[in-house]
Amino acid sequence: MSTNPQKVHFIAVGGAVMHNLALALAKKGYQVTGSDDEIYDPAKSRLENAGILPQNIGWDESKITDDLDAVILGMHARKDNPELLKAQEKGIKIYSFPEYVYEQSKEKQRIVIAGSHGKTSITSIILHVLKYYNRNFDYLVGAQIEGFDLMVKLTDDAPTIIIEGDEYLSSALEMKSKFLFYHPHIALFSGIAWDHFNVFPKFEDYVKAFEELAEGMPKAGAIVFDETDNMVDVICEKERADVAKLPYGAHPYEVKDGVSYLITEKGKVPLKIFGEHNMKNLHGAKKVLERLAITEDMFYEAIQTFSGAAKRLEKLGSNAHTQIYRDFAHAPSKVEATTKAGKELQPDRELIACYELHTYSSLNKDFLPHYADKLNAADKAAVFYSPHTLEIKKMPAISAEEIKKAFGREDIEVFTQKEELENYLKAQNWYESNLLLMSSGTFGGSDLNKLTEMVLALPTNKKEKAKPAAKKGSVLGKLFKKKS
Incomplete structure (x- = not known):
């Protein structure tokens, strides 16, 4: 505990690292306050348990007081944030978290x-x-x-x-x-x-x-x-x-x-x-x-005792015939490496890989060609995206055909509703088959634990292994590679 505790205020305290830094400083004995325009669990519960959850959601420049030793500014906050402007006006030292x-x-x-x-x-x-x-x-x-x-x-x-x-x-x-x-x-x-x-x-x-x-x-x-x-x-x-x-x-x-x-x-x-x-x-x-x-x-x-970080090839569940993993993969290189790893683990099993386009980069039409051939290690592949996310990010709509061309697989299934994805998974025969879920999001608000329970509870029948479908690179994908 510090003998002379500092008083620190967080602008955008609800972020993953920001709220953890706030908790770490509180644990060190600092007086910590914070604000944000949205705070979700687990940050909300953890801040509340530590006694530093803001009483009200939103920005409040009255929190910027003269006795603050520092203000820590999160990337989520804009230049015109009222708390930031007040801190600048008062000459309080402002830091980014790094x-x-x-x-x-x-x-x-x-x-x-x-x-x-x-x-x-x-x-x-x-x-x-x-x-x-x-x-x-x-x-x-x-x-x-x-x-x-x-x-x-x-x-x-x-x-x-x-x-x-x-x-x-x-x-x-x-x-x-x-x-x-x-x-x-x-x-x-x-x-x-x-x-x-x-x-x-x-x-x-x-x-x-x-x-x-x-x-x-x-x-x-x-x-x-x-x-x-x-x-x-x-x-x-x-x-x-x-x-x-x-x-x-x-x-x-x-x-x-x-x-x-x-x-x-x-x-x-x-x-x-x-x-x-x-x-x-x-x-x-x-x-x-x-x-x-x-x-x-x-x-x-x-x-030998390291089991991995959360959401990094994390096993969600398994039974005698199926294993289900999730991964935070969102960039093309991560998608490719994770899919290959999933297939390499049990090459005799069919691998069904589901990937969500969720980040700004992944949803950008100019960036999409970077995904050419990245899902090819999977026997079956599905891509999910939310049109609502595109609207929020003010980005142009994407069609299923554009996604198939970018990934270089005509056999990819494309879904825009979580119910469609769930029905697709229900229709699969999970005998000697594994599922890989890759996203920095939640597949449109899906509860992945419940999704796992659903898949593992489905009846299975012994099946003949079909020859893998041809996965030829698209014209767009090849063109991009040449340009690179």
């Missing part, structure tokens, strides 16, 4: 995990292993992890902080990537695949943010990077004075009877996670942990 996290960790060893994909999983692995050995550390991660109450921890005594470094913009006042504010001593680059089309309209702009992160590395720092990613390889192999380069690829592994095993000099190590991309993730995490005095033997012991 700026504030840096202020809280200036004296710590800072490790940042960056990349278009895998950063949550890699950060989660590092946290899991450090906790397994009772290390003292602070952290910021983008998902709930088993064994951790909060997604953010900030203390006065921890010597190290592990940060998931998001490349998205920081706030309405700081239109720079969040990870550029952390100034890491060790940075991991998991891969670069164009994302956040709304704020990085050009691929070059997106890549530039990662280049800036790499160029900002201090002497005696270290860059850990996926050497199989061409763009990362180009950025990270560049010579930088006194900065160590630590490349990695997928850790050697095999899959047997639905279980993945690491192949090591001392034998096979069973895992609870699967997929080639996760073998890369854990290998990258291992490289970072070696810099923190975690030996190979220590790593292999601890990794």
Whole structure:
């Protein structure tokens, strides 16, 4: 507990990381208040339990008082937010959350995990292993992890902080990537695949943010990077004075009877996670942990108990013939890697993959061709999107034919209502078949746990395995590849 507690106000306190940062500061002994124009569970319940849920929803400039030590501004808040304008008028120090996290960790060893994909999983692995050995550390991660109450921890005594470094913009006042504010001593680059089309309209702009992160590395720092990613390889192999380069690829592994095993000099190590991309993730995490005095033997012991971060290839349920997984995948590279992982786990089973177009990028007609062939590892594929979401985002309508052409599969089923998707799943024969649900949303408000129960309760009949349908790339997809 701080002897002289700071008084901090959050503008847009309901965000996933923002409310966790608010809870972390309250736990540290700070006086915390907040506002937002919408707060949903789990943030609502967690803030209420901590006694810091705003009494009223909406902005209230009377909360900006002279005794505030800091205002933390979320990306959700606009430049004309009345609370922000009042804080500026009063001359109160305003931080974006990454700026504030840096202020809280200036004296710590800072490790940042960056990349278009895998950063949550890699950060989660590092946290899991450090906790397994009772290390003292602070952290910021983008998902709930088993064994951790909060997604953010900030203390006065921890010597190290592990940060998931998001490349998205920081706030309405700081239109720079969040990870550029952390100034890491060790940075991991998991891969670069164009994302956040709304704020990085050009691929070059997106890549530039990662280049800036790499160029900002201090002497005696270290860059850990996926050497199989061409763009990362180009950025990270560049010579930088006194900065160590630590490349990695997928850790050697095999899959047997639905279980993945690491192949090591001392034998096979069973895992609870699967997929080639996760073998890369854990290998990258291992490289970072070696810099923190975690030996190979220590790593292999601890990794066996890691079950993954929430919504990252998370098993929702299973029975004798079917397994159902969900994943946060939304960018094309994530969709491809997750679908391949789902098929690789049990190749003899039919894989039905359902993907929701939910983000601004995924719903943008100019960006859609990036999804060419990304669902090809699935035996059957379905794409869901909500016309209402397009209306809210003020984007032009998309047709089923446009989606099929973009993905390069004429056999894709396209749905716009959750009931249509549920009926499709009810009509499938789930004998020796698995289901993969990929979305950063909820498939139009579907309760995925109830959906899982419904599928697992359906009767099944032994079936002849049909030959997989031809999945030829569309003309549009091929044209895009040539342009790239």
